[in-house]
Each structure stands twice: as C-alpha cells, then as structure tokens.
Amino acid sequence: MRLGGRLAAAIEVLEDIRTRHRPTADALRDWGVSHRFAGAGDRAAVGNIVYDALRRKRSAEYLFGSDTPRAAAFGALLLEWDESPQSLNEALSGDKFAPPLLSEDEIEALSANRLDDAPDAVRADVPDWCAPFLEAQFGAGWVAEGQALSARPPLDLRVNTLKAGRDKVLRELSGMHAAPTAISPNGIRIPPIRGSGRHPNVQAEPAFRKGWLEVQDEGSQIAAILAGAEPGIQVLDYCAGAGGKTLALSAGMENRGQIFAHDSEKQRLAPIFDRLRRADVRNVQVVSRAEDLAPLERKMDLVLVDAPCTGSGTWRRRPDAKWRLTDRQLDVRMAEQEKILVEASRFVRPGGRLTYVTCSMFPQENVERIDAFLVANSDFMPVDHARLFESRFEGKSGSARIDAVKGISLTPAYSGTDGFYVAVLSRAA
Known part of the structure; x- marks a missing residue:
C-alpha cells in the first residue's frame, strides 16, 4: 500500500x-x-x-x-x-x-x-473539561504536560534482576537502539518510533522468553521501587492486576519474604501465573478471594495499592481513552479509590507502610484522595517523600515533582515517563 x-x-x-x-x-x-x-x-x-x-x-x-x-x-x-x-x-x-x-x-x-493562537486546551490536545484539573496540578506548565501526553511514547522494559543484569540484556537487544533508562536502575528504553515505523516485537525475543525482561513503563518501575519492598518482608499487593508491579516487587525482594497478590476482579489476575513462572518468581501467593485475606490483617510490613483510576497518565499510549472519559467516570473512580484505601489500610501492621499509586494526572485521584484518607485515619502519616526519593534514586530528585508531604508525581514532560503519582504513608507503631 x-x-x-x-x-x-x-x-x-x-x-x-x-x-x-x-x-x-x-x-x-x-x-x-x-x-x-x-x-x-x-x-x-x-x-x-x-x-x-x-x-x-x-x-x-x-x-x-x-x-x-x-x-x-x-x-x-x-x-x-x-x-x-x-x-x-x-x-x-x-x-x-x-x-x-x-x-x-x-x-x-x-x-x-x-x-x-489556539486556546490552551487545544494546544494541550485535551478535552475542555479536563483542562482545569491539569492546570490545578501543574500550574503554568500544564499545557506542556498535555502536549507531552500527546506525543508518541517509547517502549520501556524492566530487567528481571532475578535472572539477568541490565548490561546482559542490552547486549541481547543490540540493534534495537535500546539504552538504559534515565532514572530506573533496571530499565531499558527503546525510543519512540517515527513515521510508519514500528517497535520491535520484544516478546518474540529469546531474552523475553527466558524471563530476563518485562515490558513496563519506567514510571511504573519507579513507583514499584518507591513502594519500599525489601528482602524478607511481608507484602500485600492489593490491586495486583496482571502482576507487573508484583514481579518488580519480587525482584526487589530478591525472592525473599512473601508477597500476597490480590485483585477484586479475578479475571485481571489470569495472566499473572504464566508471568510468575517465566520470571522465576517464587515468593508470591495469588489470593483471589477477599475473605482469604482476613489472616493478614494488621500483619503486613507493606501494602501496595495500585489503584484503579482514569489512566490519564497513559494517554500517549491509549489516546482514545481521553476522548471516552467522562466526569461521571472520574467520580466513580474517586469513590473506588476512597473505598480501596480504607479496605487496604486494614492490613498494614503498626509501624508498616501503605503505598498508594495511580497512573493519573488529576489531583482529585491523587493528593485529594490522600488528604481525605489522612483526615479520617489519624494513625497514618506521610513519610518525607523528598528523602524517600533521594534514598532510592540518589542525585535524581530533579527528575520528579516532589512535595515532601503531598507525594511524588512523575510526568511525560518532567520525568520522561508516563504519568504516575506515588504517596507513601506510615502507620503509627
């Protein structure tokens, strides 16, 4: 043609x-x-x-x-x-x-x-009703963020450190213009395609089939690292879905300790079993029924809530989603997030942590949900997010929008990643 x-x-x-x-x-x-x-x-x-x-x-x-x-x-x-x-x-x-x-x-x-000469929402390529949310989140830089959300995305990969190192995988992917990611220590980036080009089918590569890598945006990798999973601890991934962050947590834990992977919709968990086997992950138990989580209440060192959201941070990958999104759907997501935070917090032990993550760019799904949760749950308080980021990514704090109290935002324009929000809360001992 x-x-x-x-x-x-x-x-x-x-x-x-x-x-x-x-x-x-x-x-x-x-x-x-x-x-x-x-x-x-x-x-x-x-x-x-x-x-x-x-x-x-x-x-x-x-x-x-x-x-x-x-x-x-x-x-x-x-x-x-x-x-x-x-x-x-x-x-x-x-x-x-x-x-x-x-x-x-x-x-x-x-x-x-x-x-x-066009209106700001046109130059940002976003629906009019979403523009005030982005402006509230990013101030004068909101149009640039919208424009970055309208660009072609790269193809990001996460090296599975349980089976390989980044240099080894980069050698396997030679010829694909693959390079280390700027922030994540385990990430590899293949740049955006141009014109009629297409990304390589990395899932057909021997390195993928051997479990050396996963397709995962760098922002998602960073969020998993910020969650704070360490070898030997007890973790509940409360909204595990297909298991992308579950696998990243396991690698960070060096297959030691225990991760319980749960999702309220069983069909979302279906892909996780093959992924666990391919990645050689051995410290994950998949728990599909909510009632089976009862023995874990107030016993988890870390509970990760990768909350369902509008997905506005992924619009460059799924641009049709921004034109289908409605204010009613945003309201539904906010209610879900509020409910999930309350439910998931029950499993955090005294002195443990609750990590809340979305791939949204809207303050209603991010800082506003955390503020509301903290008002109703005085035994939780935010960690120092500036110190947290620096401890995980030394010298790279300038690559994220960080508020020591309110949380961490990763964005296409500022961080070069999909849009993500991370807030880490500590429960009083």
Missing part, C-alpha cells in the same frame, strides 16, 4: 471508532481481518496514523476548522509525519486508493489557523 491507501484506511478506522464508539484496538483489528492483503508494514502504518490522529485530535481539528475523521487523519500527517500540504498532495496524486487531495479551502484554512 502507498501512503494514499494507508491514509484512506486510517480515515475508515477513525470513522468506525467515532460512529460505533469502539476501542481503537478493536477497530484496527477488525480492519486488518477484513483487509488480509495488507502486510504487517501497512497495518503498522495505518495504526500509527490512527493513534497520531487521536493524540493530536484537537490540534488537527483546529487547523482544519473541522472535526471529521478526514481532518484528524490528514492533521496527523501534517503534525507528526513532517508532511506539508504540498508534499501530501504530491504523494496522493495518481493514487486511485487515496482520499481526495487537500482542497483549496482546506489549504487556506491550514494557512490561516495557527496553533500558537
């Missing part, structure tokens, strides 16, 4: 997403099934245009003065693929599978509409 056919396909997928309110991955998969002639390179290119269009949706619509899938797809190529109106029309000319060339009216709109 030439660029014209790929662009037409992307417009078709975007129209499917809009009219049927479908997740992007589902729409792209169904397009691939119904267009089996398309090769892997074509499918990757179509996916890149679609995801870029969703990341830069508001910018593209502003430039064209239109909210159509055509405007979003063409805008993606102009904003992210280093194309110009002239180069696009030249590339599409004579291609019978291409959409119609840019019209004189469209070219005139592109010339007249400048992003520098």
